[in-house]
Structure formats: structure tokens, C-alpha cells
Amino acid sequence: MPSASDTTSAAPAATTTSGRSTFDRVLLGARIVVLAAVAVLVLTFPSLAADPFILSVGVVIASYAALAVSWNFVGGFTGYISLGHAAYSGLGGYATALLITRADLNPWVALVVGAVVVGVLAVPIGIASLRVRGASFVIVSIALVLILLLVAQSWASLTGGAQGLRVPRPFGEDVLRPEQHERFFYLHVAFVAVALLLWWAIDRSRFGMGLKAIREDEDKAQALGVPTGAYKLTVFVISAFMTAMAGGLYALWFGYLDPIFQFSILIGSYMVLMSLLGGIRSLFGPVLGAVVVGYSLEFFKVHYGDSQFHLVALGLLLAVVVLFMPDGVLPAIGSLVDRFRPDQRTSIREMTAEELLEHNQRLERSEATPVATPHERDLETVPSTEEKR
Amino acid sequence: MSGSLLLQTLILGVLLGGLYALLAAGLTLYFGVMRVVMIAHSAFLILAAYLAWFFHRETGLDPLLSLLVTVPLFFGVGYLMQRGLVARLRPATLTMMSVLLTFAIALTIEGLLGFFFSGTQRRINLGYSGTSIEVLGAHVAVVKLIAFGLAAAALAGLFLLLKVTRFGQALRATIQHPEAARLLGINTDRIAGFGFGLGLATAAIGGTALALDSTIYPSLHWHWIGPLMAIIVVGGLGSIPGAAIAALILGVGQSLLQIPMGTTWAQTVFYVALFATLLVRPQGFFGGRLAQRF
Numbered sequence: 001m002p003s004a005s006d007t008t009s010a011a012p013a014a015t016t017t018s019g020r021s022t023f024d025r026v027l028l029g030a031r032i033v034v035l036a037a038v039a040v041l042v043l044t045f046p047s048l049a050a051d052p053f054i055l056s057v058g059v060v061i062a063s064y065a066a067l068a069v070s071w072n073f074v075g076g077f078t079g080y081i082s083l084g085h086a087a088y089s090g091l092g093g094y095a096t097a098l099l100i101t102r103a104d105l106n107p108w109v110a111l112v113v114g115a116v117v118v119g120v121l122a123v124p125i126g127i128a129s130l131r132v133r134g135a136s137f138v139i140v141s142i143a144l145v146l147i148l149l150l151v152a153q154s155w156a157s158l159t160g161g162a163q164g165l166r167v168p169r170p171f172g173e174d175v176l177r178p179e180q181h182e183r184f185f186y187l188h189v190a191f192v193a194v195a196l197l198l199w200w201a202i203d204r205s206r207f208g209m210g211l212k213a214i215r216e217d218e219d220k221a222q223a224l225g226v227p228t229g230a231y232k233l234t235v236f237v238i239s240a241f242m243t244a245m246a247g248g249l250y251a252l253w254f255g256y257l258d259p260i261f262q263f264s265i266l267i268g269s270y271m272v273l274m275s276l277l278g279g280i281r282s283l284f285g286p287v288l289g290a291v292v293v294g295y296s297l298e299f300f301k302v303h304y305g306d307s308q309f310h311l312v313a314l315g316l317l318l319a320v321v322v323l324f325m326p327d328g329v330l331p332a333i334g335s336l337v338d339r340f341r342p343d344q345r346t347s348i349r350e351m352t353a354e355e356l357l358e359h360n361q362r363l364e365r366s367e368a369t370p371v372a373t374p375h376e377r378d379l380e381t382v383p384s385t386e387e388k389r
Numbered sequence: 390m391s392g393s394l395l396l397q398t399l400i401l402g403v404l405l406g407g408l409y410a411l412l413a414a415g416l417t418l419y420f421g422v423m424r425v426v427m428i429a430h431s432a433f434l435i436l437a438a439y440l441a442w443f444f445h446r447e448t449g450l451d452p453l454l455s456l457l458v459t460v461p462l463f464f465g466v467g468y469l470m471q472r473g474l475v476a477r478l479r480p481a482t483l484t485m486m487s488v489l490l491t492f493a494i495a496l497t498i499e500g501l502l503g504f505f506f507s508g509t510q511r512r513i514n515l516g517y518s519g520t521s522i523e524v525l526g527a528h529v530a531v532v533k534l535i536a537f538g539l540a541a542a543a544l545a546g547l548f549l550l551l552k553v554t555r556f557g558q559a560l561r562a563t564i565q566h567p568e569a570a571r572l573l574g575i576n577t578d579r580i581a582g583f584g585f586g587l588g589l590a591t592a593a594i595g596g597t598a599l600a601l602d603s604t605i606y607p608s609l610h611w612h613w614i615g616p617l618m619a620i621i622v623v624g625g626l627g628s629i630p631g632a633a634i635a636a637l638i639l640g641v642g643q644s645l646l647q648i649p650m651g652t653t654w655a656q657t658v659f660y661v662a663l664f665a666t667l668l669v670r671p672q673g674f675f676g677g678r679l680a681q682r683f
Contacts, residue, residue, distance in 0.1 A: 081485045095661040128664055132671050135426040139618045146615040147660045154653045315496030322490045354481035371551025
């Protein structure tokens with residue numbers, strides 16, 4: 001039965017304090033180098049891009065990253081999987097567009113005000129949908145998108161109905177398309193950076209600890225005095241606000257809103273797939289997922305645009321991720337690195353109470369049969385740190 | 390609103406509700422045996438509708454005959470899907486991950502339908518398509534009656550299967566208390582697979598009934614998934630009688646609202662009911678304690 005005292009790795013134990021910190025220092029250095037390289041690559045991308053089309057693909061991917069990171073405030077911290085976040089990105093887009101055209105607001109003011117409006121709307125929605133867990137929550141999130149699609153299509157006097165809604169360009173007519181792409185690329189990247197910073201800050205805060213406690217075991221968290229309802233609602237509203245902002249930014253760039261694409265369960269599922277693929281528990285997971293999924297989506301649309309092939313590809317990819325790497329790519333890499341770590345892993349492993357129970361049940365079952373799988377044998381027979389000394 | 394119009398609406402509502410009840414029963418079965426929310430149910434429904442249409446186009450025979458192929462086929466697919474895919478998911482995250490997995494299956498089916506049959510809208514033209522009979526002064530299309538009859542027969546069959554046969558008893562035992570069922574020597578894994586197959590078989594029947602009467606296209610399943618999900622939540626997840634009652638009430642409600650509000654807005658009745666249920670009774674109005682946590 002793994003506990004904090006016996007989750008040592010099977011690596012040779014002959015290490016000193018300095019050896020351990022060397023490993024960590026190398027790891028830290030490697031991370032800084034990789035991050036710096038990625039940052040340079042991202043910031044120089046507009047000048048490297050061969051033509052405006054490639055640049056526009058870059059904007060699309062950055063927009064996906066913005067949506068995925070915004071989604072991950074709820075998905076990553078609380079473990080509540082919302083398939084319906086397209087509701088907030090779509091509302092953000094429509095709110096921004098309507099505030100510009102109807103209320104004559106400055107586009108950037110409209111973007112922020114629109115996101116605030118959506119955040120306020122998310123309060124009653126959050127209260128209703130967070131009352132239920134698991135499957136019902138997902139059903140509600142899907143239902144929300146379907147309702148909004150109905151409303152956007154039917155309420156033609158406000159939303160333009162199936163005709164769609166034209167969004168005025170924020171930079172005026174004299175700014176050419178490539179320049180526009182370039183500016184919006186940087187805007188999206190800046191948004192992603194701010195969102196990541198916020199995620200990181202929450203991750204390290206007491207609030208974040210409470211949210212993660214909800215993810216691991218909501219009932220126990222509540223019993224320990226975590227105000228689960230208030231915490232869930234707060235992070236839900238933050239997520240809706242960020243998603244609306246990302247949706248508004250996209251609307252300003254694209255210049256046109258079509259209800260079928262704005263309130264689409266597909267968009268919501270892209271967010272889930274991206275975050276899940278990269279890893280919902282890691283800071284950069286959703287961004288990595290957005291790059292992979294966003295690129296493949298654009299690739300499929302260019303090469304197989306007329307057929308429905310991109311749906312098949314998306315479906316199969318999602319199934320593979322769910323079946324074979326539900327924790328995502330980045331956590332998998334993290335645990336791979338941990339394998340080479342020279343001992344002294346004293347931190348509590350990221351293992352939920354349910355997973356621990358499952359693991360223990362598996363062990364109980366394998367005790368009946370003499371042969372355990374290698375992994376389980378490791379966990380059972382590796383002596384604990386105390387015994388070795 | 391005239392009396393005969395009201396009557397006609399009521400009758401159409403009941404007919405529609407019957408079809409909803411059949412499809413929601415399938416969804417409830419999956420949830421009962423595996424705690425799985427099967428988003429792909431309506432995609433299989435459309436798949437069955439397409440198979441019926443394709444069968445009719447190729448052979449010229451009555452599309453109802455395609456049931457001889459699709460029902461066993463869907464049962465097998467359901468069994469394999471449960472054993473091969475759903476059962477592989479980690480129990481700790483089963484509910485959430487099964488939603489994503491079945492969503493992925495739905496997307497794949499939609500994509501393949503679009504790939505093979507194109508996005509064009511299809512419709513079956515039968516000899517009796519246009520005919521309607523008069524019931525108490527209301528005109529009801531024959532195809533709607535056939536669809537309802539099919540749904541009623543399938544539901545009755547399902548009910549008998551669950552109540553009378555040994556398999557049905559084992560399935561109900563598995564739903565009520567899996568551990569106890571296992572202690573009694575029931576192979577709950579296999580039963581769960583069969584339960585899944587049974588659910589998909591109802592999708593085959595429902596899809597064929599749907600194909601008789603409506604225009605079909607690959608992305609049509611999104612229009613069905615919302616109402617069906619709303620029905621099983623209102624009825625209480627996991628409860629078949631609850632699903633049937635909720636289906637009838639909401640089906641009639643939708644029909645009645647269509648007259649003053651129009652078809653699109655009338656659909657919102659499902660979502661209003663869904664949110665109202667969650668606010669007032671999250672476990673559903675007709676469900677048992679099963680639904681509490683889900």
C-alpha cells in the first residue's frame with residue numbers, strides 16, 4: 001500500500017544531498033532553456049511565417065490555446081469536465097460584437113465588458129450546474145450549448161439568426177490583413193501568457209489547494225472545512241470570464257459570427273481534447289495540446305476539407321487519448337523524468353483517493369494469485385527509506 | 390385553438406413521446422449497468438436510420454425488414470463496445486471518461502456517415518408515406534403510427550425481457566447491487582456487456598422508426614442528444630419507468646408548445662425541464678436513490 005513513506009523509486013540509493021540537487025538543477029536549467037526557446041520561437045513566428053495563410057493558422061492555434069487554458073481553470077483544478085464551454089466563448093463573441101454595433105463601445109472596452117457580462121451570467125448557471133457532479137454536470141454543460149444555439153438561431157432580430165453577425169474590425173480599414181494577423185497573434189499570445197500566470201498563481205495558492213482537494217475527494221474536502229460550493233463557483237466564473245474573453249478576441253479577429261460554429265459542441269470538445277492530451281494537471285499541458293490538436297485540425301481541414309474526415313480523425317484521436325493516456329502527455333513525461341531521479345522522492349504522489357483504493361484492491365486481488373505484475377511487485381517489495389538507513 | 394387541433398396535437402405528442410421513451414430507455418440501461426452516459430446513443434440512432442434508408446434504396450423492400458439485420462448487429466456492437474472499450478476505463482474516472490469516449494464514438498460515426506453517404510439530406514419514400522387515418526377527428530400519418538407501434542412493441546418486449554427471463558433478473562440484479570449479484574454467481578461483466586448490447590438494439594429499432602418519418606442527415610444526432618439527455622435527468626438517471634413517464638410528458642409538452650411558440654422555441658421545454666429538475670430535485674423526479682450522485 002503506497003504511502004508517503006514508501007513511495008521511493010527503485011533506482012540505486014547511493015546518492016547524496018548534493019547529487020540530488022545537481023539533478024534538480026540540471027532539470028531546472030533544461031526547463032528554462034526549453035521555455036526560452038519556445039518563447040523566442042513564438043515571438044518570432046510572425047516574421048518567420050512564409051505567408052499570411054500560415055500566419056492566420058498561427059492565430060487560430062493561439063486562439064485554441066487561449067480557449068484550452070481558460071477551460072483548464074475548471075477542468076484542471078476541480079476535475080469537472082465541461083463539454084459546453086463553447087457557450088461562454090460564443091457568448092463572449094456575441095457580447096463583444098453587439099456591444100460594438102449596438103452600444104457603440106470601443107472594441108477593446110467591449111471585449112472586457114462583454115467578458116464581465118458573461119462572467120455575471122455564469123453565476124446562476126454555475127449555481128445550477130455545480131449542484132450535480134459527474135455525468136449530470138456534463139449533460140448540463142452540453143444542454144447549455146444547445147439552448148444557446150437555439151436562441152442565437154431563433155432570435156434573429158438581435159443575433160442576426162442563421163445569417164450570422166458581422167463584427168467591425170478594431171484596427172480600421174487601412175490596416176492590411178497580414179498586419180492584422182500579426183497584431184492578433186501577439187494579442188492572443190499575451191492573453192495566453194496572462195491566463196497561464198493566473199493559473200500558476202491559483203495553483204500555488206490556498207484557494208488552489210482547496211480546489212485540488214475537491215478534485216481528489218469532494219466529500220472529504222468538505223468535511224475538512226473547504227468551502228466547496230464557493231470555491232467551485234469562483235473558479236467556474238473565472239473560467240467563464242477567461243473563455244468569454246478568448247471568444248471575444250477571436251470574434252474581433254475573424255470579424256464574423258455564425259451561431260452554428262460559435263455554439264458548437266465541437267468547439268467545447270476541442271478544448272477538452274487539447275487539455276486532456278497535454279495534461280490537465282500541468283500548467284503548459286493545454287498549450288501543448290492546443291498546438292498538436294490545432295495543427296492537426298488545420299491540416300485535416302486543408303487536405304480533407306470537403307469530406308467529413310476531420311470528424312473521424314478527431315473522434316479517433318479523442319478515443320485514443322481517453323483510453324491510453326488520460327493523464328496527458330506532460331505528466332507522462334514528468335513521471336518519466338522522475339524515474340531517472342536519483343531517489344528521495346518524498347513528496348506525496350498525485351494519486352487520487354479513488355485511485356489509491358483501486359490500487360489497493362488490485363494488490364489485494366494479486367495477493368490471492370502469487371504472481372504480481374512487475375509494477376505492483378516494485379511497490380510492494382522495495383524497502384522504505386527508513387529501512388535502508 | 391380549436392378542439393380538434395388540440396386533440397391532434399395531443400395524439401402527435403403521445404406518438405412522439407413513445408419514440409422518446411424507447412430511446413431514453415436505452416440510455417437509462419447503459420447508465421444502470423455501467424454508470425455510463427452514452428453520448429453516442431443518438432449517433433447510433435442516425436446510423437440505424439441510414440442503414441434502413443440504404444437498405445430500402447438498394448433492395449426496394451420495406452425498411453422495417455432491415456431490423457432483421459440491424460438489431461442483432463447493434464446488439465453485437467454494443468457488447469463489443471462495452472467489453473472492449475468502456476470496461477477498459479479506470480473505475481475512478483469512469484463516468485467522466487465514458488462521456489468523452491462515447492462522444493468520440495459519436496464524432497467518428499457522424500464523420501463516417503458524412504464520408505460514405507455525404508451530407509445530403511435523405512428521406513425514405515414509401516407507398517404509404519403520404520396516407521393518414523382519421524382518429525376521433527384528428528389526422529394522423531400512418532408512418533407515425535407505425536413508428537409508435539414499433540416503439541411500443543420494443544418497450545413492451547424490453548419490459549418482459551427484464552421482468553420474466555433469467556437474463557432480465559440477472560441484469561436487474563446487476564443494476565441494483567453489483568457486488569451482491571456477483572456473490573450470487575452472476576457474471577456481472579458479461580451481463581453489463583449484454584445490457585449495453587440491449588441498449589444499442591433499442592437504438593436500432595428507434596432509428597428505423599425515425600427513418601420512416603423524417604429527413605435524415607449525419608449531424609442530426611445533435612438535435613436528439615439534448616432532449617434525450619434531458620429526459621433521463623428529469624426521469625432520474627437509471628430508472629426506466631422514470632424515463633418513460635418523463636418522455637411522454639415532455640413529448641406532449643413539446644407538441645402543445647409548438648402551436649403558440651413554433652418548433653424551435655418549443656424545443657426549449659426540454660432544457661427548461663432539465664434545469665428546473667436540477668434546481669428542485671437533482672436526483673430526478675421519478676428516479677430512485679441510484680441517481681443521487683450522478
